[in-house]
Structures are given as structure tokens and as C-alpha cells.
Amino acid sequence: MRILIVxxxxxxxxxxSLPVLDALRRHLPRARIGWVVESSIAPLLRGHPQIxxxxxxxxxxxxxxxxxxSTFSELKxxxxxxxxxxxxxxxDLMGNHKSGILSALTLCDRRIGAARSDRREPSSAIWxxxxxxxxxxxxVDRTLSILKGLxxxxxxxxxxxxxxxxxxxxxxxxxxRFFLVxxxxxxxxxxxxxxxxxxxxxxxQAKTGLAGLVVxxxxxxxxxxxxxxxxxxxxxxxxxxxxxxxxxxxxxxxLVLGGDTGPLHLARALGTPVLALMGPTDPRRxxxxxxxxxxxxxxxxxxxxxxxxxxxxxxxxAIEPRAVAERAASLLAL
Numbered sequence: 001m002r003i004l005i006v007x008x009x010x011x012x013x014x015x016x017s018l019p020v021l022d023a024l025r026r027h028l029p030r031a032r033i034g035w036v037v038e039s040s041i042a043p044l045l046r047g048h049p050q051i052x053x054x055x056x057x058x059x060x061x062x063x064x065x066x067x068x069x070s071t072f073s074e075l076k077x078x079x080x081x082x083x084x085x086x087x088x089x090x091x092d093l094m095g096n097h098k099s100g101i102l103s104a105l106t107l108c109d110r111r112i113g114a115a116r117s118d119r120r121e122p123s124s125a126i127w128x129x130x131x132x133x134x135x136x137x138x139x140v141d142r143t144l145s146i147l148k149g150l151x152x153x154x155x156x157x158x159x160x161x162x163x164x165x166x167x168x169x170x171x172x173x174x175x176x177r178f179f180l181v182x183x184x185x186x187x188x189x190x191x192x193x194x195x196x197x198x199x200x201x202x203x204x205q206a207k208t209g210l211a212g213l214v215v216x217x218x219x220x221x222x223x224x225x226x227x228x229x230x231x232x233x234x235x236x237x238x239x240x241x242x243x244x245x246x247x248x249x250x251x252x253x254x255l256v257l258g259g260d261t262g263p264l265h266l267a268r269a270l271g272t273p274v275l276a277l278m279g280p281t282d283p284r285r286x287x288x289x290x291x292x293x294x295x296x297x298x299x300x301x302x303x304x305x306x307x308x309x310x311x312x313x314x315x316x317x318a319i320e321p322r323a324v325a326e327r328a329a330s331l332l333a334l
Contacts, residue, residue, distance in 0.1 A: 001028060004087035004106060005035045006099045008057060010186060011262025014041050015269050016140050016289075017093050019157035020147060025050040027152050034085050036102055043243035044266075049163055055081050059098065082106055089150065092128060093143055095119035100127025112149035118142070140289045159289065161251075161270035168244035170252055175211035179204060179328070180249060180267075181235065182258035183227050184220035189309040189316070190259045192277045194223045196321045198230025200257065203325035205234040208332055210254060213238055215246070215263070255332055257324070259316075260286050268294075275328050279316040280305050296327055 003024060007017045014037065024033055034053040037045055042056045057078055062071045082105060090103045092113030103111045104127045116125035118134040125131060135145040135154075144157050181201055185191045201212040212235045216224035221239055228235045241249060246263065247270065250256055256267035256274045260281045267274050268288045276288050278297040282304040287295040297303070298318040 001031045001089060002085060002087045003028070003031050003033050003089045003091065004055075004085065004108070005033065005091050005093060006102050007093040008036055008059060008098065008102070009038045009041050011041055011044065012260070012265040013094075013139075014044060015159075015262060015265045017143055018160035018163075018269060019140060019144050020091065020093065021048075021050050022158045022160045022163075023144065023147055023152060023155070024150075028150075032085075034087060044164065044247075050160075053081075053085050055085065057102075079105065091146060091149075093146060095124065096121040097124040097127070100124040103127055112146060114142075114146065137284050138287075138289055139285055157289075159269040159271075161266075164266075164270065165244045165247040168248040168251075170248045171238070171241070171245060174213070177254050178211040178213050178252075179208075179255040179257065179332070180253040181212060181214045181227060182217070182256065182261060182263045183214065183223045184217045185259045185261040187280065187308045188311045189280050189307070189313055190261065191223065191312055192259055192279075192316050192319070193312055194226035195230040196317070196319075196324075197227040197257075198232075198235065199321035200324045200328070201227065201231040201234045203322060204328050207325060207329045210332070212236065213249070213253075215249065216240055217263070255328055257328060264288070273331050275324070275331060277316060277319055277324065279312065280307060280309070293327075294331065296324060 032052045035051050036055045039056045039058050065071050087106050087108050090106050090108045090111045092099045092103045095114045111128050112130045113128040115131035115133045116122045130149050132146050132149045134142040136142050140157055181197050183194050183197050214224045214227045214235045214237050216239045224237050228237045250267040251270045253272055256272055258264040259277050264274050264276055274288050274294050276295045278295050283295040298315050300315050303315055
């Protein structure tokens with residue numbers, strides 16, 4: 001059987017979909033498995049031992065330059081790869097029109113995905129031939145429940161971090177033990193203020209003696225620098241590590257602190273202790289999987305609005321740095 005997973009982005013969502021890949025490989029060991037992913041996220045999955053064929057797309061670039069010759073060329077290449085892989089089953093793990101159209105482009109008769117009421121864009125159910133009612137509360141469990149469409153047994157998920165860059169090396173001259181702060185996030189209102197991260201780091205170092213690192217992703221150098229300057233010397237900045245280096249840092253950290261963002265969910269999949277500060281998204285659905293004590297949030301009447309706003313709101317800013325450091329120290333003591 002040739003099975004194609006459609007989960008193009010973002011990093012955290014791709015990480016939350018890895019249990020689907022693991023379950024497919026264990027229960028259908030002879031299947032050929034493909035995955036459609038954005039080129040910006042593809043480094044996480046390139047060379048993955050459970051994936052037979054990685055199909056990369058550049059949907060964001062194609063939408064920005066729909067009439068460019070490069071767009072036509074890249075789209076033609078992708079459609080050719082899609083025809084050659086010729087999936088017999090497509091798993092739409094996104095639940096929107098983007099993934100639905102990609103699924104339909106395969107011309108595959110079996111296109112399995114969430115039922116209309118469970119989809120991010122309900123009208124995109126038109127692209128699905130076999131709808132599945134999702135089970136569970138956390139996005140990991142809900143995504144995994146799509147495999148009911150293949151009659152696979154329900155079981156606890158395996159997060160799959162052991163398959164990711166197991167031989168990746170740490171940068172030179174790092175302290176032997178450290179905590180890592182990742183202040184960035186795709187939504188501005190998911191970002192705990194950088195100055196408050198600096199205060200968390202200073203307090204946490206004073207409590208534990210551990211060195212602190214702050215990691216800057218693309219376009220996040222200013223955030224990381226603001227956190228470093230506010231940390232009383234407790235944070236060392238590392239700018240935009242490549243994916244293997246990022247995985248190595250997350251795997252070897254004693255604790256990773258951040259918001260509802262891809263690197264934090266990646267750290268959880270790798271088995272590293274994490275502490276997430278949750279703002280507009282519900283920790284029961286999008287917090288660190290299976291670890292209720294690994295999230296902090298401040299409940300307001302408007303909590304968990306899932307709106308993308310222009311900066312952090314009181315649901316995040318009201319979380320005191322001292323409280324964050326205390327919870328982090330308690331997690332390090334476990």
C-alpha cells in the first residue's frame with residue numbers, strides 16, 4: 001500500500017503528526033509512506049527512517065508569485081513526483097482547503113480526513129472521500145484518531161523523537177548542562193515578553209546554578225537579544241541554528257522554556273523536560289502532550305480565543321517571571 005501524509009506546516013503541527021507516521025510504520029511495515037511538507041520544514045523530515053518519499057512544496061512562495069516561471073516549474077516538478085508516487089490512500093491531517101486540494105491533486109480515490117465538524121475549514125470537507133470523526137482532546141490524539149479510517153488499532157501515541165537526528169552534534173564550547181529559552185512564536189500574541197524571559201532566566205540560574213541559552217529563529221534575533229540583555233548575564237545567545245543543531249540543543253538541554261511553538265513541542269517529542277507559557281491557545285489541546293504540570297497560563301474571560309493579535313496580551317503578560325522560574329526549578333528537581 002502507498003500512503004501519502006499531507007501535513008505541510010507548521011513545525012509544531014508536523015511534530016504533532018509524527019505519531020501517525022510511527023503508527024503507520026509499525027502496523028503496516030510493508031507500506032510505502034510519503035509525506036507532503038513545506039520546504040522550510042522539510043529539513044526535519046529529510047532522511048527520516050520511516051519515510052520512503054518526501055515531497056516538498058513551496059506553497060507560500062507560489063501564492064506570492066503565482067505567475068512566475070519558477071512557480072510553474074516547481075509546481076510541474078511536484079505534480080510529476082505526485083504522479084510517480086501514485087498513492088492508494090491519502091491522509092489529510094490538516095483539515096483545510098490547502099490540504100484538501102493537495103489531496104485531490106493525487107487523483108486518489110481514498111482521501112481520508114477529519115469530518116466536516118472537526119475540520120479547521122469545514123467547507124474543505126468537499127475534498128475528502130472518507131470522513132472520520134476525531135476523538136480525544138489534545139491535537140496529538142485527535143490527529144492520530146484519523147487512522148480509524150484505516151482500521152488501525154487505537155493505542156497511546158509514540159512521539160517519535162528517537163528517529164530525529166540521533167547523531168547530531170552540539171556546537172562547540174557549550175556548558176555541559178544548560179536550560180534553553182525559545183522566546184519566538186509564529187503569532188505575536190504567543191510570545192511572552194522578551195524582557196520577562198530575561199528575568200525568568202536570571203531567577204532560574206540563581207535557583208539552580210545552570211547556564212542559560214536563548215535560541216533565535218529566523219527573524220527573531222531582536223527577541224533573543226532583548227532577552228539576553230535583560231538576563232543579568234545568565235543567557236548566552238545562539239542565532240538561528242540549522243535543524244540538526246537545533247534538535248541536538250533541544251535533546252541535550254536540562255529544560256526547554258517557551259510558548260506554544262514548534263521548538264518546544266519538538267523538545268517534548270525528544271523527551272526533554274519543557275515548560276510552556278500558554279496565551280491564546282488552550283493548554284489542554286495544544287500544551288505539552290501528556291504533561292499537565294509543564295504549562296502555565298493566566299485565565300481570563302476571553303482566554304483561549306485562538307485569535308492572532310499584534311502582541312502579547314494579559315493572558316501571557318500577567319504570568320510573573322518569578323512564578324515561571326519557580327515552576328521551572330521544580331521541574332528540574334524531578
